[in-house]
Structures are given as structure tokens and as C-alpha cells.
Amino acid sequence: MTSCLFCKIIEGSIPGEIIYEDDHVVAFMDIGPVSEGHLLLIPKTHRENIYDMTEDEAARLFSVAPRIANALKEEFTPAGLNLLQNNGSAAGQAVYHFHMHFIPRFDQTDGFQFTWDPKVEELPQDRIRQIAEGIRSKLQN
Numbered sequence: 001m002t003s004c005l006f007c008k009i010i011e012g013s014i015p016g017e018i019i020y021e022d023d024h025v026v027a028f029m030d031i032g033p034v035s036e037g038h039l040l041l042i043p044k045t046h047r048e049n050i051y052d053m054t055e056d057e058a059a060r061l062f063s064v065a066p067r068i069a070n071a072l073k074e075e076f077t078p079a080g081l082n083l084l085q086n087n088g089s090a091a092g093q094a095v096y097h098f099h100m101h102f103i104p105r106f107d108q109t110d111g112f113q114f115t116w117d118p119k120v121e122e123l124p125q126d127r128i129r130q131i132a133e134g135i136r137s138k139l140q141n
């Protein structure tokens with residue numbers, strides 16, 4: 001018996017307002033929405049975060065994203081749409097089953113904010129080049 005909230009929604013042991021389901025993924029309405037139409041897309045297989053996803057699972061999940069985005073666009077004609085995916089509590093993850101938020105945006109006063117101050121002085125171009133080299137070396141494995 002899973003203790004994962006999203007696995008319970010997949011199993012049907014707790015209700016969820018499911019809007020899409022196939023063999024690999026489920027999409028359902030967020031119960032704490034930022035805006036009308038805010039929904040979540042998740043893999044059916046329990047994966048805690050992006051680090052646990054296989055490339056196939058990620059591909060299957062994201063392959064549905066344009067269809068869901070266009071359904072939201074057709075339904076609401078929002079001014080914008082954010083796709084947001086958090087990994088770890090420091091990044092704002094609250095439920096530890098991978099999920100991608102689809103957040104239709106109607107104006108910039110809906111309470112959702114995602115801003116930052118660019119670290120131009122702390123991260124000059126030569127440091128960015130060093131960082132890029134470090135990441136590149138990890139991708140070559």
C-alpha cells in the first residue's frame with residue numbers, strides 16, 4: 001500500500017479530477033491551483049523526481065505536453081502558460097512523485113511569481129565557461 005498521494009490518485013483510492021490518462025502518464029487538476037486550469041502531468045510509475053526518470057519515461061511524459069497545453073489554450077485562451085517542474089524541497093517540491101505543473105496565466109497579478117536577479121557580477125563569463133565545461137564533462141559519460 002503506497003503512501004504516495006499521487007500514486008493513490010492513479011490507483012483511484014483517493015479522488016482526482018483526471019483530465020487525461022494513457023498507459024504511461026496521468027494528468028489531473030491541481031487541488032491548490034494558482035489559476036483556473038492549473039493541472040499536473042505525472043508518470044504512472046512512481047518516480048520521486050527528474051533524477052529518477054528514464055529517458056523513455058521523460059519522453060513519453062513530455063510527448064503529451066503540447067496536447068495538454070493546446071487543450072488549455074483552447075479552453076481558456078490564457079495570456080500565457082507556465083510549465084513548472086520542481087525537484088527537492090529547496091526547489092519547492094512538496095509531493096515527492098515527479099510532476100509537471102501547467103499553469104495558465106491570465107495576468108501578472110495572479111499571485112504566481114518567478115523572478116530572479118541575474119548574477120552578472122558573481123558569475124562572469126569566464127566562470128560560466130568553467131561551469132559549462134564541468135557540466136559538459138558529466139554529459140559525456
Ligand SMILES: [Zn+2]
Binds near residue numbers: 005007
Ligand atoms: Zn507516487
